[in-house]
Amino acid sequence: MNKIIRYTAVWALILLTVSTITSCNKDDDNSNSSGRTETITNNTNSNFKDLRTATHRLEFLKLKGGHSTVLTHKLSNGEINYSVEWDIDKMSNRWTCYQIYASNALKSVKRKSQESDNLYPRDPFWTSNAFFPYDPYRGSGYDHGHLCPSQDRVNSRDSNDQTFYLSNMQPQVHGFNAGIWAEMEKKMRTYITYKSGSKDTLFICRGGTIDKQDQYTYIRNKFIVPTYFFSVALMKYKIKGQGDWQYKAIGFWFKHENNNGTSLKPYVTSIKEIEEKTGIDFFCNLPDNIERDVESKTPAQMILTWNII
Numbered sequence: 001m002n003k004i005i006r007y008t009a010v011w012a013l014i015l016l017t018v019s020t021i022t023s024c025n026k027d028d029d030n031s032n033s034s035g036r037t038e039t040i041t042n043n044t045n046s047n048f049k050d051l052r053t054a055t056h057r058l059e060f061l062k063l064k065g066g067h068s069t070v071l072t073h074k075l076s077n078g079e080i081n082y083s084v085e086w087d088i089d090k091m092s093n094r095w096t097c098y099q100i101y102a103s104n105a106l107k108s109v110k111r112k113s114q115e116s117d118n119l120y121p122r123d124p125f126w127t128s129n130a131f132f133p134y135d136p137y138r139g140s141g142y143d144h145g146h147l148c149p150s151q152d153r154v155n156s157r158d159s160n161d162q163t164f165y166l167s168n169m170q171p172q173v174h175g176f177n178a179g180i181w182a183e184m185e186k187k188m189r190t191y192i193t194y195k196s197g198s199k200d201t202l203f204i205c206r207g208g209t210i211d212k213q214d215q216y217t218y219i220r221n222k223f224i225v226p227t228y229f230f231s232v233a234l235m236k237y238k239i240k241g242q243g244d245w246q247y248k249a250i251g252f253w254f255k256h257e258n259n260n261g262t263s264l265k266p267y268v269t270s271i272k273e274i275e276e277k278t279g280i281d282f283f284c285n286l287p288d289n290i291e292r293d294v295e296s297k298t299p300a301q302m303i304l305t306w307n308i309i
Contacts, residue, residue, distance in 0.1 A: 043288055045284045047063055061284060062281035067088045071086055071125045073162050075159055076158060082097065083096070096207065131166065143171070143177040149163065170207070206229070207230060215278075227255070230253055
């Protein structure tokens with residue numbers, strides 16, 4: 001009897017491991033991207049032990065845990081729209097991550113109406129104590145700064161509307177939100193080829209600094225305002241005539257201040273440096289050798305390979 005129990009437990013563990021690895025990579029390469037599955041075995045810092053398979057996707061960062069939770073928003077067809085790591089104690093977004101691929105531009109829905117009675121709704125996944133009982137942005141002097149911008153989700157009404165959840169926001173001064181931050185968002189959208197059959201995918205993570213005390217301030221009854229913002233992206237693509245997937249990554253680090261500049265060069269920062277500044281581990285679900293390679297590139301290398309001006 002004991003042998004049967006042991007064998008059953010071992011077999012169940014094997015099935016769970018296989019299921020976890022398969023579902024992880026199916027999500028990474030889902031039908032909106034390459035449609036392929038890959039088995040990643042050489043990875044020491046992944047989220048693969050987390051039972052939520054969405055956290056195994058390539059855009060995800062290493063989960064902080066503790067009083068932080070993951071909010072993953074899906075569309076009616078089951079497709080993941082974007083995910084958020086939410087700090088319940090600080091009542092703040094730590095980061096938003098998502099993918100961009102060609103089908104995001106198959107339609108062009110209009111941005112959610114500014115006349116909407118509830119333009120910035122509460123996140124339906126929040127618990128009662130996760131955020132303020134009111135919208136603290138209103139009258140604060142700060143914009144509702146999107147992390148997954150509405151313009152990156154123009155393929156459906158549902159996907160666009162979800163970007164307006166308060167959980168996808170960080171307070172931003174207007175000259176930053178409509179200035180250099182908007183320039184960066186616009187530039188990143190240019191890397192996806194909007195053509196039929198395109199399988200290139202852009203994996204994006206953006207956030208404001210909320211973890212180190214010298215990197216944020218509080219206003220209005222503990223409403224947190226980041227001192228810096230980051231944007232990190234991984235491109236998975238194929239070169240014509242070559243069968244293997246290629247990867248490249250880029251990072252931006254911005255001081256949160258009015259900035260109407262148009263050149264992004266001064267803000268290109270190595271991903272390793274952004275990790276050191278924030279304590280966040282990016283692209284933890286990549287195979288270790290690929291992660292080390294894309295994160296080790298210097299700003300000069302990234303400016304060249306991404307054609308940053």
